[in-house]
Amino acid sequence: MYDPLVNSHPNNQPFAPSYWATTQALGAATAPLSGRQHTDVAIIGGGYTGLLTAYYLASEFNIDCHVLEANQVGFGASARNAGFVLKGSGRLGYAA
Numbered sequence: 001m002y003d004p005l006v007n008s009h010p011n012n013q014p015f016a017p018s019y020w021a022t023t024q025a026l027g028a029a030t031a032p033l034s035g036r037q038h039t040d041v042a043i044i045g046g047g048y049t050g051l052l053t054a055y056y057l058a059s060e061f062n063i064d065c066h067v068l069e070a071n072q073v074g075f076g077a078s079a080r081n082a083g084f085v086l087k088g089s090g091r092l093g094y095a096a
């Protein structure tokens with residue numbers, strides 16, 4: 001099971017058997033980038049952080065941005081979220 005504190009990269013890792021992954025039809029992975037590409041903002045990671053950043057940059061500021069996802073959109077913690085409203089927690093301290 002992928003753990004960002006243990007595994008070096010999310011590429012080719014299986015989805016966690018989350019509610020999301022077992023109830024939604026997941027889209028097919030897109031082809032890797034090739035050649036030279038241009039964008040004003042390249043966002044690494046298609047979780048809540050990356051997708052909302054892209055959404056607001058595009059919708060509020062009309063900025064050309066692209067999300068680069070190593071696995072599939074929703075692969076990471078965002079698709080495993082339990083839905084509780086938390087003020088911030090984690091296994092790493094704030095300094096880390």
Ligand SMILES: Cc1cc2nc3c(=O)[nH]c(=O)nc-3n(C[C@H](O)[C@H](O)[C@H](O)COP(=O)(O)OP(=O)(O)OC[C@H]3O[C@@H](n4cnc5c(N)ncnc54)[C@H](O)[C@@H]3O)c2cc1C
Nearest residue numbers: 010045046047048049069070076077078080081082083084
């Ligand atoms: C089981 C579980 C339950 C949770 N429950 C709650 C909850 O109830 N309430 C709450 O507030 N929070 C909860 N959280 C925490 C919350 O889900 C995360 O803080 C949040 O989803 C993080 O979003 P993110 O977009 O920053 O990261 P992620 O959703 O992890 O997205 C990061 C993305 O980046 C991609 N990526 C990583 N490296 C690269 C790379 N080199 N190149 C391209 N792509 C890359 C990954 O594949 C992944 O898709 C939970 C987390 C887990 C794991």
